[in-house]
Amino acid sequence: MTRIPGLTTFLASSVRRLTRATSVCSQRKLLVTRDLGPDTMSLLYAREDLEVVTWPEDRDCERSWLLDNVPGAAGAIVMVTEKIDEEVLERAGPNLKVISTTSVGFEHVDLQGLYRRKIRLGYTPDVLNNAVADVAVMLALMAGRLADQGVTLVKEGKWPAHNFGPFHFVGPQLSPVPSISTTRTVGFLGFGRIAQATLARLAAFGVTHCIYSTNPSSPHDRERDAALAEQLKLRAVARVDLDTLARDSDVLILLAPGGAATRHVIDEAFLRKMGSRAVLVNVARGTLVDSDALAKALREGWIWGAAVDVVEGEPQVGADHPLVREPRCVVVPHIGSATFETRLGMVRTAATNALAGLDEVDMPAELDVAARLARLTPRV
Amino acid sequence: MTRIPGLTTFLASSVRRLTRATSVCSQRKLLVTRDLGPDTMSLLYAREDLEVVTWPEDRDCERSWLLDNVPGAAGAIVMVTEKIDEEVLERAGPNLKVISTTSVGFEHVDLQGLYRRKIRLGYTPDVLNNAVADVAVMLALMAGRLADQGVTLVKEGKWPAHNFGPFHFVGPQLSPVPSISTTRTVGFLGFGRIAQATLARLAAFGVTHCIYSTNPSSPHDRERDAALAEQLKLRAVARVDLDTLARDSDVLILLAPGGAATRHVIDEAFLRKMGSRAVLVNVARGTLVDSDALAKALREGWIWGAAVDVVEGEPQVGADHPLVREPRCVVVPHIGSATFETRLGMVRTAATNALAGLDEVDMPAELDVAARLARLTPRV
Numbered sequence: 001m002t003r004i005p006g007l008t009t010f011l012a013s014s015v016r017r018l019t020r021a022t023s024v025c026s027q028r029k030l031l032v033t034r035d036l037g038p039d040t041m042s043l044l045y046a047r048e049d050l051e052v053v054t055w056p057e058d059r060d061c062e063r064s065w066l067l068d069n070v071p072g073a074a075g076a077i078v079m080v081t082e083k084i085d086e087e088v089l090e091r092a093g094p095n096l097k098v099i100s101t102t103s104v105g106f107e108h109v110d111l112q113g114l115y116r117r118k119i120r121l122g123y124t125p126d127v128l129n130n131a132v133a134d135v136a137v138m139l140a141l142m143a144g145r146l147a148d149q150g151v152t153l154v155k156e157g158k159w160p161a162h163n164f165g166p167f168h169f170v171g172p173q174l175s176p177v178p179s180i181s182t183t184r185t186v187g188f189l190g191f192g193r194i195a196q197a198t199l200a201r202l203a204a205f206g207v208t209h210c211i212y213s214t215n216p217s218s219p220h221d222r223e224r225d226a227a228l229a230e231q232l233k234l235r236a237v238a239r240v241d242l243d244t245l246a247r248d249s250d251v252l253i254l255l256a257p258g259g260a261a262t263r264h265v266i267d268e269a270f271l272r273k274m275g276s277r278a279v280l281v282n283v284a285r286g287t288l289v290d291s292d293a294l295a296k297a298l299r300e301g302w303i304w305g306a307a308v309d310v311v312e313g314e315p316q317v318g319a320d321h322p323l324v325r326e327p328r329c330v331v332v333p334h335i336g337s338a339t340f341e342t343r344l345g346m347v348r349t350a351a352t353n354a355l356a357g358l359d360e361v362d363m364p365a366e367l368d369v370a371a372r373l374a375r376l377t378p379r380v
Numbered sequence: 381m382t383r384i385p386g387l388t389t390f391l392a393s394s395v396r397r398l399t400r401a402t403s404v405c406s407q408r409k410l411l412v413t414r415d416l417g418p419d420t421m422s423l424l425y426a427r428e429d430l431e432v433v434t435w436p437e438d439r440d441c442e443r444s445w446l447l448d449n450v451p452g453a454a455g456a457i458v459m460v461t462e463k464i465d466e467e468v469l470e471r472a473g474p475n476l477k478v479i480s481t482t483s484v485g486f487e488h489v490d491l492q493g494l495y496r497r498k499i500r501l502g503y504t505p506d507v508l509n510n511a512v513a514d515v516a517v518m519l520a521l522m523a524g525r526l527a528d529q530g531v532t533l534v535k536e537g538k539w540p541a542h543n544f545g546p547f548h549f550v551g552p553q554l555s556p557v558p559s560i561s562t563t564r565t566v567g568f569l570g571f572g573r574i575a576q577a578t579l580a581r582l583a584a585f586g587v588t589h590c591i592y593s594t595n596p597s598s599p600h601d602r603e604r605d606a607a608l609a610e611q612l613k614l615r616a617v618a619r620v621d622l623d624t625l626a627r628d629s630d631v632l633i634l635l636a637p638g639g640a641a642t643r644h645v646i647d648e649a650f651l652r653k654m655g656s657r658a659v660l661v662n663v664a665r666g667t668l669v670d671s672d673a674l675a676k677a678l679r680e681g682w683i684w685g686a687a688v689d690v691v692e693g694e695p696q697v698g699a700d701h702p703l704v705r706e707p708r709c710v711v712v713p714h715i716g717s718a719t720f721e722t723r724l725g726m727v728r729t730a731a732t733n734a735l736a737g738l739d740e741v742d743m744p745a746e747l748d749v750a751a752r753l754a755r756l757t758p759r760v
Contacts, residue, residue, distance in 0.1 A: 034545060034546060035545075035546075036546060037546060037547060058543075058545060059543040059545070060543050060544060079544055079546075080544065081544045102546060127557065127558075130553065130555040130556065130557060130585075130586065131553055131555070131557070133555070134521055134525070134553065134554050134555050134585060135521070135525060137517070137521065137585075138518060138521035138522060138525060138527060141514055141515070141517065141518035141521075142518060142522070142527065144719075145514070145515060145518060145715060145718070145719070146715070146718075147518060147522065147527075147712060147715075148531055150712035150713050150715050151528055151531075151710060151711065151712060153713055154697065154699075154704055154711045154712065154713055155699060155704060155711075156699060157698045157699035157700075159694065159695045159696075159697045159698070159713045160695050160696050160697065160698060162695060162713055163438075163439040163440050164440060164459055164460065164461045164714075165414060165415075165438060165439070166414060166415075166416060166417065166459075166482060166723045166726065166727050167417060167720070167723055168718075169713070169715060169718050170718045170719050170720050170723055171718065171719055171720070172719060172720060172721070173510065173511055173514065173719035173720065173721045173722060174514050175510040175511070175513070175514050176510070176721075177507065177510060177511070177719075177721040177722050177724075177725050178507075178725075179725065180721045180722075180724055180725045181721045200584055201581070201584045201585055203584065204580055204581045204583065204584030205510075205514060205517075205581055206510065277720075314539065315539045315540050315542060316540050317534065317539045317540065318537045318539070318540060319534075319535060319536060319537035320537075324534055324535060330531060331531065331534045331535075332527060332530035332531060332534065333530050333533055333534055333539045333542055333549070334544075335525060335526070335527075335530050335549060338525070338526075338548075338549050338550045338551065339524075339525070339550050339551055339552060339553035339557075340547070340550050340551070340552060340553065340657075341552070341553045341556075341557040341560045341561045342553060342557050342560075343546045343547055343550055344557075344560055345557050345558075345559065345560045346546065347546050
């Protein structure tokens with residue numbers, strides 16, 4: 001007998017779908033815009049009361065498929081790549097109770113539209129904090145230590161002719177050197193949980209001072225800062241204005257939310273205030289940085305180097321993008337949360353959020369949409 | 381008047397050399413095989429009793445220049461790139477009192493030759509510990525998180541077409557993820573000061589266990605290990621055999637000395653015992669690793685990835701080297717100590733070591749050559 005690879009699986013899956021289709025009248029529809037892996041999909045399939053409709057391909061879900069399949073859905077598990085806007089919500093109709101996004105960000109979701117329709121929003125904060133903090137430290141080191149130039153030099157076969165000299169191919173050091181440099185200051189734009197997780201790592205490198213700037217309307221938690229300084233054995237944790245942040249950071253790590261309020265906060269004026277051996281890391285949102293200004297700052301040596309996991313306009317960032325062309329800029333394709341463990345944690349949270357939304361119980365991680373909208377109301 | 385750039389400097393320097401040459405009879409010669417930078421050279425020039433003879437070019441010192449200039453020298457400050465062998469020592473003659481190498485390693489120096497002639501050896505340990513520990517962490521993260529593949533993908537203009545999927549482009553995570561992966565084990569081959577500095581950094585990432593293997597003849601310092609575990613809040617710090625080290629390390633960092641005793645300790649048999657999501661980092665000596673075996677391990681997926689700052693036979697490592705051609709291997713050109721601060725510390729230490737050797741006083745960092753030779757004597 002000729003065996004056709006995958007045929008059994010295909011048939012079994014067809015039978016399962018057929019079976020589900022016949023019982024559709026008693027089932028609520030859960031739309032899933034990406035295969036979440038066997039462990040997590042089995043959580044969803046185990047629910048007899050749900051018709052699980054999943055985008056079948058191993059690539060970003062097409063908008064047309066989403067629009068065709070969302071009508072009548074009671075819930076949807078989506079990725080950061082799907083825009084959940086008025087059109088999608090309108091098409092979905094009145095059954096829709098919950099959107100569960102497999103991301104910590106929710107810029108792709110129309111919060112006003114959700115609020116008006118009383119649709120709940122699940123997201124995946126915290127589970128990715130460690131993964132992003134790891135990448136923040138990696139990028140800070142890569143930018144300072146000329147990692148990409150080193151890799152490129154070797155790949156181009158230039159190591160044999162590369163001379164050793166005490167000050168050849170050197171960069172600024174993240175950790176202090178006794179008797180040479182005794183203080184190292186890390187700055188944060190935004191000082192939430194990922195920033196604090198990053199700070200905990202950097203403290204172990206011997207960083208001595210932490211400064212941060214955050215939303216001016218948020219309360220200044222001096223007790224928290226003092227506790228952090230004591231716990232991490234830092235000489236100071238201090239909230240500062242943007243001028244001080246630019247001037248005093250040896251390493252500046254961006255971990256602020258995106259959106260109109262923070263767009264291009266890192267602009268030419270800010271970058272001109274930074275030190276010539278300072279390093280800039282963006283692991284938050286591309287919109288925080290004026291890419292042209294940063295490329296200019298690197299080209300003209302206002303700062304030492306930069307490393308970014310996010311770029312404004314991504315993923316439409318080609319080989320000719322000014323930051324990609326800049327040797328002193330490391331650009332990686334938004335890999336902050338890209339680990340087996342974190343992504344497994346994210347899809348599990350997204351699935352349990354969605355099920356909790358459908359069951360009208362507490363979600364593991366629900367965004368308070370009303371409170372968020374109140375915070376987003378422009379201040380005069 | 382026509383100005384010739386650099387002429388004034390050239391003339392001033394010629395006058396200085398001439399002046400020094402006239403007083404040569406009362407001076408001892410200090411050979412310096414590389415410009416150590418203005419701060420440190422001025423320490424040497426300040427000594428009226430010394431004739432400082434410096435390799436004048438901004439590239440590796442030529443052997444012929446070294447042989448031509450070493451006769452009669454009382455001291456020499458050298459780089460890791462200069463082989464200080466029987467020929468050099470013989471040429472130098474009986475005036476030679478001190479070799480001061482600007483490195484922590486001394487494989488390039490003939491210790492037997494020094495011992496026979498009672499020539500002291502200065503080196504630069506410790507000052508570079510933090511710089512190397514920083515790079516060890518950077519490389520561990522780069523290998524796990526596919527940093528070079530990410531940079532390459534972006535440079536090749538492939539980000540726009542790069543699909544987001546929960547398990548696309550993911551790697552093993554250095555830090556744990558609550559409820560998913562609760563233990564992370566770092567292994568060290570060699571457990572000296574740089575390894576312990578690296579461990580202190582990794583503990584802040586949430587690493588839970590440390591295992592290490594070291595020279596079997598060295599005493600097992602259980603008290604030190606218990607103190608480290610308590611101080612760094614690790615569940616255990618344990619000395620283990622090589623099999624356990626291979627099997628249980630999520631991240632394995634090589635920080636053992638080079639030489640015949642440790643050559644190719646990381647071979648095919650060792651690599652086959654490692655885990656398929658394990659990461660190997662070499663920041664010590666290239667000879668520790670059988671490069672062909674490592675390339676095979678990466679190609680065939682025995683381990684997840686590797687990142688090396690050192691390669692056997694470096695710097696003769698071309699673009700066609702098996703590790704350079706392997707996408708899962710990050711190769712950087714021996715940048716472990718390459719920071720402004722550390723290199724400044726190293727050249728200062730080398731200069732003060734040399735002066736102390738000439739003055740016959742204690743050096744900041746002197747190798748006990750006799751004790752070292754006794755340790756190197758082959759055990760039966």
